[in-house]
Amino acid sequence: MGSTPTISMILLSLLLIAGCGGGDDESDEGPLMRPGENCMACHAFTVAGTAYPSASSPASAGIAGVSVIVTDANGQETTLTTNAAGNFYTSATLAMPLRAVRLVRAGVTTAMGGAPNGACASCHTQPPSGGAPGRVFAN
Ligand code: HEC
Ligand code: HEC
Known part of the structure; x- marks a missing residue:
C-alpha cells in the first residue's frame, strides 16, 4: 500500500502542472520559441x-x-x-x-x-x- 499510490499522485500532479501551466511563459512554446532553430x-x-x-x-x-x-x-x-x-x-x-x-x-x-x-x-x-x-x- 505504501509508495505506489504516492508516486502515482506525484506523476499526476506533474502532468497537471505541465498541462495547465506550460503556456504561461510565451517564450517557452509559441511564436517566440527556439529562435535560430529549424x-x-x-x-x-x-x-x-x-x-x-x-x-x-x-x-x-x-x-x-x-x-x-x-x-x-x-x-x-x-x-x-x-x-x-x-x-x-x-x-x-x-x-x-x-x-x-x-x-x-x-x-x-x-x-x-x-x-x-x-x-x-x-x-x-x-x-x-x-x-x-x-x-x-x-x-
Ligand atoms: C523541438 C520541437 C520544436 C521546435 C524546434 C520548435 N517548436 Fe514551436 N512548438 C513546439 C511545441 C511542442 C509547441 C506546443 C504544442 C503546439 O501548440 O504545437 C509549439 C508551439 C508553437 C507555436 C504555437 C502553436 C502553433 O503551432 O501555432 C508557435 C507559433 C511555434 N511553436 C513557433 C515555432 C517557431 C517559429 C519555431 C522555430 C523558430 C519553433 N516553433 C520551433 C515544438 C517546437
Ligand atoms: C538549401 C539551403 C538554404 C535554404 C533552405 C535557405 N537558404 Fe538562404 N542562402 C543559402 C545560400 C547557399 C546562400 C548564399 C548564396 C545566395 O545568396 O544565394 C543564402 C543566402 C541568403 C540570404 C542573403 C545572406 C543572408 O544570410 O542574409 C538571405 C537573406 C537568405 N538566404 C534568406 C533565406 C530565407 C528567408 C530562407 C527560408 C525561406 C532561406 N534563405 C533558405 C542557402 C539556403
Missing part, C-alpha cells in the same frame, strides 16, 4: 526561420519588424514580419521551390536567389550548412 523539425510550417543583424549573431539576437518576402514556384508572393524573437513562420500552401527570397529592414533589401524549401534554418544555422553564410541576416 522550426520544421517539429512544425509543419511551409516557411519559417529567424532573422538576425549578422551571419554570426547568437541565437538570442533575432530582430523584430523585418519583412521576409518569399516568391513561390508559381510566382505567388507572401510577406511575413519577424516578431520580437526575430521569428517568422507561415502554414500557407506554397509551391516549392521558392523562386526568390528577400528581407527588407528599414528600406534596405538583402536577397537570396531562391531556396529549395522554406526550412530556412536547415541551412542558415551555426555552424552553417548547405553553403549558406550563417544566420539569415538583414543588412
